[in-house]
Amino acid sequence: MMKEMADMLEIKNLTKVLADKLVLKNITLTLNKGEVLAVIGPNGAGKSTFFKCVVGLLQPSSGDISFAGRQLTKKSLIAKRKIGFLGHESYLYSSLSSVENLLFYGKLYKVNHLEEKIPLLLKEVGLHLFKDVPIRSFSRGMIQRLSIARVLLSEPEILMLDEPHTGLDQEAVALLNRIILSKKAAGISIILISHDFEQVHKLADRVAVLKSGRIIDTLTMGEESNLYEMKEWYEKVVTEG
Numbered sequence: 001m002m003k004e005m006a007d008m009l010e011i012k013n014l015t016k017v018l019a020d021k022l023v024l025k026n027i028t029l030t031l032n033k034g035e036v037l038a039v040i041g042p043n044g045a046g047k048s049t050f051f052k053c054v055v056g057l058l059q060p061s062s063g064d065i066s067f068a069g070r071q072l073t074k075k076s077l078i079a080k081r082k083i084g085f086l087g088h089e090s091y092l093y094s095s096l097s098s099v100e101n102l103l104f105y106g107k108l109y110k111v112n113h114l115e116e117k118i119p120l121l122l123k124e125v126g127l128h129l130f131k132d133v134p135i136r137s138f139s140r141g142m143i144q145r146l147s148i149a150r151v152l153l154s155e156p157e158i159l160m161l162d163e164p165h166t167g168l169d170q171e172a173v174a175l176l177n178r179i180i181l182s183k184k185a186a187g188i189s190i191i192l193i194s195h196d197f198e199q200v201h202k203l204a205d206r207v208a209v210l211k212s213g214r215i216i217d218t219l220t221m222g223e224e225s226n227l228y229e230m231k232e233w234y235e236k237v238v239t240e241g
């Protein structure tokens with residue numbers, strides 16, 4: 001039981017073949033409760049494919065994924081309910097308002113107390129003044145804020161955020177980081193894909209480097225770790241790995 005609490009997500013020997021190419025090669029990773037893990041790596045390394053396999057948008061070619069000690073199967077609902085996935089697409093409906101979009105997803109995921117939760121979430125992401133406007137008029141940053149609200153709506157225990165800072169202004173980056181750190185403090189486990197070393201340094205407890213479909217090294221961040229050293233480590237690992 002203790003082990004189940006510690007290991008929120010356990011990925012063992014995950015592989016994925018796409019169009020005859022081995023895109024993920026034996027990925028083994030564990031995510032602990034309340035941990036922020038950053039996955040970094042060059043373009044095309046397989047980061048997004050890795051996320052899609054874990055959340056069930058892609059079927060892994062082989063390997064095991066367990067959530068709190070329970071194996072995720074092909075049609076597992078656990079992944080959908082417990083893992084909140086923020087990908088490159090917003091999955092939002094442009095003709096609907098913020099409130100309507102969140103109502104739609106809330107009903108889909110059978111979220112309780114939707115009427116109370118939606119205004120609170122829109123306030124949390126700073127969109128409450130635009131709550132009834134069809135989102136087709138939204139900027140990229142506003143869409144990203146609403147996507148974050150959508151992901152948080154079902155109160156996931158794991159957040160998987162694929163390049164969540166992309167397209168956000170400084171204020172929105174700060175807001176997103178506050179949300180990430182407050183969820184971590186509440187015991188939520190978070191995996192983050194990012195090309196932004198500054199944000200990775202601010203947020204991550206551990207950093208994993210994915211290159212050519214393999215995790216080639218990981219780094220545990222301490223109190224003392226600095227951004228410059230993290231970048232140096234990454235450059236070395238990617239050059240040699």
Ligand SMILES: Nc1ncnc2c1ncn2[C@@H]1O[C@H](COP(=O)(O)OP(=O)(O)OP(=O)(O)O)[C@@H](O)[C@H]1O
Nearest residue numbers: 018019021023041042043044045046047048049050
């Ligand atoms: N549907 C697909 N069919 C064939 N190959 C694919 C498909 N999707 C992705 N790939 C290939 O898989 C590899 C990994 O792509 P992926 O998007 O996961 O990388 P990434 O690390 O997220 O890259 P980036 O940092 O550029 O977002 C790339 O070589 C890509 O061309």
